Each structure stands twice: as structure tokens, then as C-alpha cells.
Amino acid sequence: MKRFVRGPEPAILSQKGPAWAADWERKRAANPSKPFRWPAVNKIPLNQHLLPQLKEQTQDHCSFCDQYPVSPPSKDTIEHFRPKSRFPAEAYAWANLYYCCDYCQRKGERYDEGLLRPDANDYEFQRYFRWDYTLGRIEVNERATPADQERARVTIELYGLNEGEHPSLRRRESRRRHREPDEPLDDFAYRHYLEP
Numbered sequence: 001m002k003r004f005v006r007g008p009e010p011a012i013l014s015q016k017g018p019a020w021a022a023d024w025e026r027k028r029a030a031n032p033s034k035p036f037r038w039p040a041v042n043k044i045p046l047n048q049h050l051l052p053q054l055k056e057q058t059q060d061h062c063s064f065c066d067q068y069p070v071s072p073p074s075k076d077t078i079e080h081f082r083p084k085s086r087f088p089a090e091a092y093a094w095a096n097l098y099y100c101c102d103y104c105q106r107k108g109e110r111y112d113e114g115l116l117r118p119d120a121n122d123y124e125f126q127r128y129f130r131w132d133y134t135l136g137r138i139e140v141n142e143r144a145t146p147a148d149q150e151r152a153r154v155t156i157e158l159y160g161l162n163e164g165e166h167p168s169l170r171r172r173e174s175r176r177r178h179r180e181p182d183e184p185l186d187d188f189a190y191r192h193y194l195e196p
């Protein structure tokens, strides 16, 4: 999970976000299984307006696993860090929205207060994590405080950072980096794994 700096809130969210959130809260209270839909702005769904700025912040990489390109094979999606079903008031809060791949979206409605945000002021990879380069796995930094270790553990678990093909894809990307050392780092997935 690579740190990034969040840009200013888009004007559309400052202007209309609170009313959209209130509407979503009302609908959700009336019907708890009501599916979430982005409102249309100038006939285009809001997420399409927000994606360019979200993607720019992470150089088009998934905010959590750093997969690149996210789309294709995945879809371009926006993750509600605090799930929109459980925290409806934050469904349109800029700080709650992250560019995300399909795989990390499997976190779904799960949430834990210890989850790490890649754009938090005090977030640093080394504070919480370390790499196992042999296996291509992200691990908890055993030198961190017990509280920080727990935050790292829950982040790895909920975003599935060692599940599926992540470890083998990291190793593959590392081999490609050796073959193509002159390619820009942003053209690779798992940038933090490639630049120890």
C-alpha cells in the first residue's frame, strides 16, 4: 500500500454531497436492502466525474494493492473506505473515496477502525509493513507497536493483500522490472515492492 497525497475536494461534492448523503440515508433507513447508485450529473454518473481526480492521485494504481493497470482487466471502481451501507452519511465524503480494483473491492461491507488509509498524514509503509521478497508477500512489521501490528494485520486481511495472485504477480513484476529497468516505475504494478 503506497502512500499518496489527496487533492482538494471536487466542487461538485462540496456543493451537493451533503444533500445526496441525506437522501441516501433516508432511502437506506426506509429500505435497508436499497442498492446504492451514483446520482447523475449532466446525465453522467457522478463516479465518472470523480474517477479522473481519484486516479491522478495514485497515478492510476489501485489505492490499496497498487495493481496497475486497474482497468482492464478489472473495472474502474470507487471504494467507500467506510462502507456506504454502514456509514451512509459518508457516502459522498471526499475523504472516504478511493480509486480501487475489483479485487480489493471484495472487502465489501467489512470495516474495522484499525484499517490503514494510504493517504493518512502519519501513514508510512515501513511503520506497519515489511516485504517477504522471496514469497512476494506483504507482512506485518514485527518491530511495530502491538497496536500498529494489529492495524497492519487487519488491513492485509480485509483487502486480501496476500490472497489470490498477488504474491506471484509481485514476483513476476519484479522480474519484469529487471528486464525493463528503463521503464517508468509508474508503469509497473506493486511499485512499493519494486523500490525497497
Ligand SMILES: [Zn+2]
Pocket: 062, 063, 064, 065, 066, 067, 100, 101, 102, 103, 104, 105
Ligand atoms: Zn487493489
